Amino acid sequence: MSPARVTADQNPLRDPRDKRLPRIAGPCSMVLFGVTGDLARKKLMPAIYDLANRGLLPPGFSLVGFARRDWADQDFGKIVYEAVKERARTPFREEVWRTLAEGIRFVPGSFDDDGAFDLLAETVAELDEQRGTGGNHAFYLSIPPGSFATVCQQLERSGLSTPQSGSWRRVVIEKPFGRDLASARELNSIVENVFPADCVFRIDHYLGKETVQNLLALRFANQMFEPVWNANYVDHVQITMAEDIGIGGRAGYYDGIGAARDVIQNHLLQLLALTAMEEPVSFDAQGLRLEKEKVLSAVRIPADLAAGTARGQYAAGWQGGEEVVGYLDEDGVADGSRTETYAAVRLDIDTRRWAGVPFYLRTGKRLGKRVTEIAVVFKQAPHLPFKSTATEELGQNAVVIRVQPDEGVTLRFGAKVPGAQMEVRDVTMDFGYGRSFTESSPEAYERLILDMLLGEPPLFPRHEEVELSWRILDPIERFWEKKGKPPEQYVSGGWGPDSADEMMRRDGREWRLP
Incomplete structure (x- = not known):
């Protein structure tokens, strides 16, 4: 028997040009x-x-x-x-x-x-x-x-x-596409001397996740979001990739690479670009890449890297009811390793849309839970016509795009508490893919492998994006290396080093608890 041909309604990888047809790879x-x-x-x-x-x-x-x-x-x-x-x-x-x-x-x-x-x-x-x-x-x-x-x-x-x-x-x-700008350029030269640029597919599996792609639909298919998606209304943006596991058996790869090179340079900067980009002329590969490259070329790192970055290394602690060892005690990790397992950085984007809006990126292992999300946090309303006691628990509005594990979108806004008195409190409105659609989301590698076999490259970064990302991260890595201090220890099962919280407090903000 041959494989079953699923219908378009069942097929999450159907042909977007004709929803009646599945996107089937040719002979290969x-x-x-x-x-x-x-x-x-x-x-x-x-x-x-x-x-x-x-x-x-x-x-x-x-x-x-x-x-x-x-x-x-x-x-x-x-x-x-x-x-x-x-x-x-x-x-x-x-x-x-x-x-x-x-x-x-x-x-x-x-x-x-x-x-x-x-x-x-x-x-x-x-x-x-x-x-x-x-x-x-x-x-x-x-x-x-x-x-x-x-x-x-x-x-x-x-x-x-x-x-x-x-x-x-x-x-x-x-990935990784090099370990710095120089090695990325060398790698790109080697590969593109053998294969034409349009035949080189750089895999970033985060870009294959359904929710990441839904970010584009959320922004550009809905009139309600785009008018406020700018510095006039947005206070700041937080992009988080937290893992509750350690390095496992990956010491041979991870030690000497660290959290910033492993995650920020590719995954988180790609999420930043998709969040901040202008509407592309078309959603083909060239249109998307052009707008992402504009964003990455406009990113500015902090003038004071000591105040605008944080790095840490997980210590022993408790995770999921089990006692776990610290990074330095993991098998295969070099004695006295200064490889960070947590990294956070503030970035600014020098464009008319985002001038003055900080983007905070953080990633870490052995944190409180496994979650990847983009949180667009809005400014407080300029005037609240209520008594101060009526809004004591009212925070800032936010749109939170959950990339994993529970893909979806959450809106946080103020609503009146039932009762005789006027009291406003934060509530959330939640959309989850699993609850809203009968068809399952394809696993990221399914989508990316099929796109590659079909020769459809919109979700694959080209070498220009890779090199722009290293231009952002390289000065931060050089600063950490020149500083010569080991990463700050943080307890496994928590939310990172104190320096990361202090980085936010200096700006009068705090990290979200996902």
Whole structure:
């Protein structure tokens, strides 16, 4: 049996040009480098199965694994099967799996092994002949950035990066896109010397989340928000990505990178750009990128970085009823490491719309709860015609876009408390995707992989955005390094170091408790 073809009403990845039609990828394969990593097992392999199960991949779609393992095709197939059974979001269907499994191949070898890449080229050519992939192949680099150059050069040497007439070759790069501006430029040069710019897809999985995209709909499809989305009415904006977990087994990657490079440079600055951008001429890739680049180029870091930034490192404490160790006691972390697990920064945007409105970005591990949100906090009403005792508990109006885990939007405003007297208190009006729509939101990697296979790039940042983001973060990182002080310790299960709260108090504000 072939995969079920879902209807447009059931399909959250339907074709926006015609809601009656699902967006189905054409003949193609994906070559996955880094198949032994957590990302491949927990996200990429399940997402591919879910796309197949939704009927959004062609019957001949093929998945090729490449790793330094002595595996046969069936060994890799077993790895994919186990990942799908454990992590897939759609029900397991044996007929869908059999169709997908027929196209699974594995090529053993290291990144510097010419013979392995020659064998990969032969395998891809066989898929064109046996599976009808039509010369269309994507190369997904779920590997450390230090290996990008070697793999790209091998793809070029073996002819894998060069498409046949009428076909395409694309490369997908996972973050981080460098560790500073210089390395990002070097990386971009390496990749774009092998693949044309429009064939390079930089993955930021936050941009695939339904709520992030809904931010654009919220702003530009509703007349009620856009007139007040500016410095005349907005007091400040808070963008938070909080995690309640530690680094787990990621010390090899995380130590020396830190929270700012890992999250602020990409995820949070992208959310800032989408929140602050002007309405694009169109919602195609070029229109969106142009407006995001304008915002990022107008960002100004604090003149006093000591007062306008904060960094911390989680100490031992209690999380979810369990005692947890501090960062310095995690396996694989260097003695005396100065890598921050919490980072916060105030940024300003020098445009007519946002002049004078601070944007506060924060991210951290081992915080009070897992949440990612954008909170647009409005100014107090200029005049309240009530007794002061009637509004003692009245705060500021806010629009809060929840990116995860409970995707939705909350409005906070003042309302009268029932009773004989006039008393105004904050209330919330809540919209949740799960309650309002019968169709489920696709997982971010489903959306991004399908967009990449379709060649639709609006959700993928180009190298200009990456470099602008590093221009913002690099001076902050240099300041922290020059300062020479270790990150401030904060208790696991709390909301970060005291310096972050002090940063807000200096401005007469405070962090939201999500």
